[in-house]
Amino acid sequence: PDTVRLLSSSQVITSVVNVLKELLENSLDAGASSIDVKLDNYGLDRIEVRDNGLGIKAADTPVMAVRHFTSKICSHDDLERLQTYGFRGEALGSVCAVAEVSVTTKTAEDDISIQYVLNFMGQIVSQKPSHLGQGTTVSVLKLFKNLPVRRQYYSTNKKCKEELKKVQDLLVAYAIIKPELRLTLVHNKVVVWQKAKVADLRSALHATLGPSAVANLLPCHYHQEQPEIFLDGYFPKPEADVSSTSSSHPDKTFIFVNNRPVHHKDIMKLLRQHYTAQYSEDQAQNRYPTLVLKVTVPPSSIDVNLTPDKTQVLLQNKEAVLTAVEALLVSLYGYQCD
Ligand code: ADP
Ligand code: MG
Structure with missing residues (x-):
């Protein structure tokens, strides 16, 4: 079953930019107006996405990374009027199978944020209080640690640079489509790209292009x-x-x-x-x-x-x-x- 899970997850989670896209979309689905992305070693050592969205309700945390859990779709009708980016409940669980994942979250009702450490199966193995404000921070360490061939793909400087460019292109796309969103990209502790909240599409183009x-x-x-x-x-x-x-x-x-x-x-x-x-x-x-x-x-x-x-x-x-x-x-x- 571990092999099956690993294989099917590796089909959903194919690259650094693809992990980032899933995490960003989760933040946007949670109504975030501010998102900070941090990568270490082109995302191979760490991909972290911090948002100021709604957070995850305590009741949902045990299942958040269970494959096919989604808080967004209840019926076939929902799928037909889909307004959210996510709906399959597949991303978070799949990332857990190919990296070390922790999620820190706080809703408006919670007094403090809690950091949850997840295992290969997406189950919570430990939790502890944390100091973050409302929203969710997902931290993905050692991506593809158990998929040496996938990791090997990033062994050249050229491939790493290409991946970082793709990450930036992706952020620019969301920055354009979401003018009100504040977005930053930090790589190896250096701010490599950022965009402030602006009022409309034209201003977003101004800020990005x-x-x-x-x-x-x-x-x-x-x-x-x-x-x-x-x-x-x-x-x-x-x-x-x-x-x-x-x-x-x-x-x-x-x-x-x-x-x-x-x-x-x-x-x-x-x-x-x-x-x-x-x-x-x-x-x-x-x-x-x-x-x-x-x-x-x-x-x-x-x-x-x-x-x-x-x-x-x-x-x-x-x-x-x-x-x-x-x-x-x-x-x-x-x-x-x-
Ligand atoms: P999907 O986006 O298809 O619902 P995911 O696997 O990406 O599935 O996420 C599973 C669930 O975890 C989401 O439905 C949502 O309830 C919760 N979740 C994940 N990331 C966040 C986030 N940044 N803010 C709030 N909730 C989140
Ligand atoms: Mg999602």
């Missing part, structure tokens, strides 16, 4: 009924020099579906196609425009269960969404590009 990137962007909206699709975003201004603001990695093309940062191959392809004509020939191969696209559809029309890390979503009305994105591009630039 910088003033010169924002100067080239234009807010845009598109609404379609039946099927209902809302598009909101910031796209390159018609007069902007797209080739100079584009990037050779998709790390500045932000696509969100119902507030989840996602990789959507078809939407990305459509967007890139549209701007290709504006890149010089030797650039066209691997250029990605700097832009933000938020797609909002009824929760019942997307399936985020496609991959364990929920970065890929299945859109029920994919064609309709693509057509809407095209219509948005046409309305912005006034011509059809294909």
